[in-house]
Amino acid sequence: MAPLRKSGMMLTDGSNDALGQDPQLDSVVEKLIKDNLDLIVLCMLKDTPMCGYDIIKKIFKVHNVFLSQGTVYPLLYSLKEEGILKAEHNRGNMRSKMYSITDEGMPMVDERINNFVQAGDYFLSQIIGGER
Amino acid sequence: MTKTSIDGFNELFMGEIPKESVMLVTGTEGTLKSSVVLNVISNALSDNDEHGLYVTLEEDEDSLLRTMKSVNIKKPSSLHIFDYKDIRSEWGGQELDMAKITADMIDYYKDKYGSFTVFALDSLNAFYSLTNQANIRKNIYDFFMMLRDKKLTSVLILESSNHRNKLVCVQDQMGQPERYLADSIIELGIVENQERVKRYIQIKKMRAVKHKMEKHQLIVGKDGLSVLGPVY
Numbered sequence: 001m002a003p004l005r006k007s008g009m010m011l012t013d014g015s016n017d018a019l020g021q022d023p024q025l026d027s028v029v030e031k032l033i034k035d036n037l038d039l040i041v042l043c044m045l046k047d048t049p050m051c052g053y054d055i056i057k058k059i060f061k062v063h064n065v066f067l068s069q070g071t072v073y074p075l076l077y078s079l080k081e082e083g084i085l086k087a088e089h090n091r092g093n094m095r096s097k098m099y100s101i102t103d104e105g106m107p108m109v110d111e112r113i114n115n116f117v118q119a120g121d122y123f124l125s126q127i128i129g130g131e132r
Numbered sequence: 133m134t135k136t137s138i139d140g141f142n143e144l145f146m147g148e149i150p151k152e153s154v155m156l157v158t159g160t161e162g163t164l165k166s167s168v169v170l171n172v173i174s175n176a177l178s179d180n181d182e183h184g185l186y187v188t189l190e191e192d193e194d195s196l197l198r199t200m201k202s203v204n205i206k207k208p209s210s211l212h213i214f215d216y217k218d219i220r221s222e223w224g225g226q227e228l229d230m231a232k233i234t235a236d237m238i239d240y241y242k243d244k245y246g247s248f249t250v251f252a253l254d255s256l257n258a259f260y261s262l263t264n265q266a267n268i269r270k271n272i273y274d275f276f277m278m279l280r281d282k283k284l285t286s287v288l289i290l291e292s293s294n295h296r297n298k299l300v301c302v303q304d305q306m307g308q309p310e311r312y313l314a315d316s317i318i319e320l321g322i323v324e325n326q327e328r329v330k331r332y333i334q335i336k337k338m339r340a341v342k343h344k345m346e347k348h349q350l351i352v353g354k355d356g357l358s359v360l361g362p363v364y
Binding site: 051052053068069070071073074075077078095096097 | 232241244
């Protein structure tokens with residue numbers, strides 16, 4: 001696997017050009033990601049199974065935030081223990097354990113995402129009022 | 133912390149294993165290091181609502197669970213096992229900051245469970261082998277300080293090799309700083325005389341606690357681990 005390096009260069013996917021350029025914005029984004037990491041990981045795994053390495057790499061690429069292995073892997077293990085995730089080895093790549101959402105976990109994940117979006121909408125509307 | 137549920141072991145010291153201290157459990161292969169540590173931390177968690185973590189770098193969770201079963205230890209639901217295998221496998225070839233990863237892991241469990249008080253690492257040797265060797269003595273010191281700062285009762289396994297009947301630690305060349313830094317050292321070993329082979333347990337050091345110094349026989353009976361009289 002290619003080494004990840006936290007450099008000063010912008011590594012976003014173009015969705016937010018300010019990331020990587022404004023340290024204050026970066027630190028707000030980093031805090032938001034860390035505070036809501038379970039939700040962010042679940043959202044990522046809704047689309048495609050991923051291993052811990054892929055998750056860290058994608059968050060770094062999209063948000064310019066390098067998460068510690070010591071944060072991401074325990075989260076994956078906990079979500080698996082709770083029955084929300086399942087882990088399988090990829091055929092042809094026994095080195096990586098691919099995580100995906102279980103059938104039983106999917107409604108719970110959808111509900112958590114919906115609740116988060118609604119709460120976010122509510123707070124944003126309170127903060128910026130009619131501007132949204 | 134607590135007493136252990138190893139029959140006879142609590143008679144080797146007065147009082148309890150101190151809370152928020154760092155204990156080193158050393159021994160050669162086959163001396164029941166993992167079993168003793170799993171017993172100590174499982175017992176510490178069984179009569180309260182605190183959580184603990186057993187981090188293994190070389191053994192997987194299934195293997196540890198089999199070990200627990202073989203020595204009649206019931207795993208409390210509040211004891212979490214973290215297997216480094218996935219990190220090592222997926223990040224192979226890249227330098228890992230083991231101390232930081234472990235500190236972040238502890239923070240994760242502290243955030244999740246609140247009353248997270250017990251930590252075990254199996255083993256320090258494997259941890260060292262993945263740690264940047266530059267300034268390793270300072271790194272070890274910082275690691276011990278981190279465990280104390282986080283107010284954890286920590287139990288660290290240190291494998292030693294039996295060479296010419298003398299215990300020689302792989303860290304000999306740098307003066308075994310972990311032995312000076314640890315609050316307690318429990319040594320496990322094997323003594324052979326004529327046709328008899330016995331496992332032993334010895335408290336080499338336990339700060340602020342009065343303890344016996346002799347090597348006592350350690351056996352695995354049908355009810356689990358037991359400590360008998362002195363081996364000599």
